[in-house]
Amino acid sequence: MDSMLSGEGEFDSRFEDLADGSTLPGISEGEIIVIRSKRRKKNISAYRQGGRIVVSIPARMSKADERAMVPEMVAKIRAQEAANTMSETALAERIGELLVELAPEITLRPSTVTWRGMRERWGSCTGVDRTIRISDRLKGAPDYALDYVLFHEAIHLQYFDHGAEFKELLARFPKAELATAYLDGYEAAETALAAPEALKKLLSSQ
Numbered sequence: 232m233d234s235m236l237s238g239e240g241e242f243d244s245r246f247e248d249l250a251d252g253s254t255l256p257g258i259s260e261g262e263i264i265v266i267r268s269k270r271r272k273k274n275i276s277a278y279r280q281g282g283r284i285v286v287s288i289p290a291r292m293s294k295a296d297e298r299a300m301v302p303e304m305v306a307k308i309r310a311q312e313a314a315n316t317m318s319e320t321a322l323a324e325r326i327g328e329l330l331v332e333l334a335p336e337i338t339l340r341p342s343t344v345t346w347r348g349m350r351e352r353w354g355s356c357t358g359v360d361r362t363i364r365i366s367d368r369l370k371g372a373p374d375y376a377l378d379y380v381l382f383h384e385a386i387h388l389q390y391f392d393h394g395a396e397f398k399e400l401l402a403r404f405p406k407a408e409l410a411t412a413y414l415d416g417y418e419a420a421e422t423a424l425a426a427p428e429a430l431k432k433l434l435s436s437q
């Protein structure tokens with residue numbers, strides 16, 4: 232899942248003239264975590280961790296070099312993610328394939344399938360206009376996990392609730408157990424990384 236990139240320390244000084252403490256261009260607060268590692272001599276690496284990008288740099292790297300290197304590493308991670316992300320057209324096509332293969336009795340197709348920033352749900356389907364939304368947390372997820380959510384929402388085109396017919400169709404998905412384990416594991420990790428207040432609230436409500 233995590234994409235690792237590393238590059239040698241050849242620096243570009245584009246950002247050196249920024250005043251200390253100013254925000255790096257194109258980066259929103261809290262999205263990037265920079266870790267200074269004593270074990271690193273000159274390598275810099277970056278990887279995605281949930282909603283954040285972690286950049287690990289040598290402990291002795293100068294602030295000016297950090298300003299130059301970090302945006303480059305972040306841009307590489309984003310470009311790699313964009314290349315690995317299915318287009319919305321491809322999502323709709325995949326839904327068609329899953330229905331033909333696993334539930335040919337459903338002939339309805341979504342009018343649109345869109346990526347959406349959703350934290351609480353993995354996907355949603357509005358039956359009346361046949362629109363499907365998929366959480367962008369699934370960008371870069373294993374195929375079986377994305378397929379499972381796509382198939383779940385596709386069944387909702389025909390059955391709006393999670394009744395017996397719905398469950399019977401969903402049970403045809405071959406890797407349901409693996410997919411559920413992935414999705415539950417992702418949510419557990421997100422909860423563990425949540426702000427202390429949010430975590431307390433979750434724990435006290437159990």
Ligand SMILES: [Zn+2]
Nearest residue numbers: 383384387393
């Ligand atoms: Zn559902």
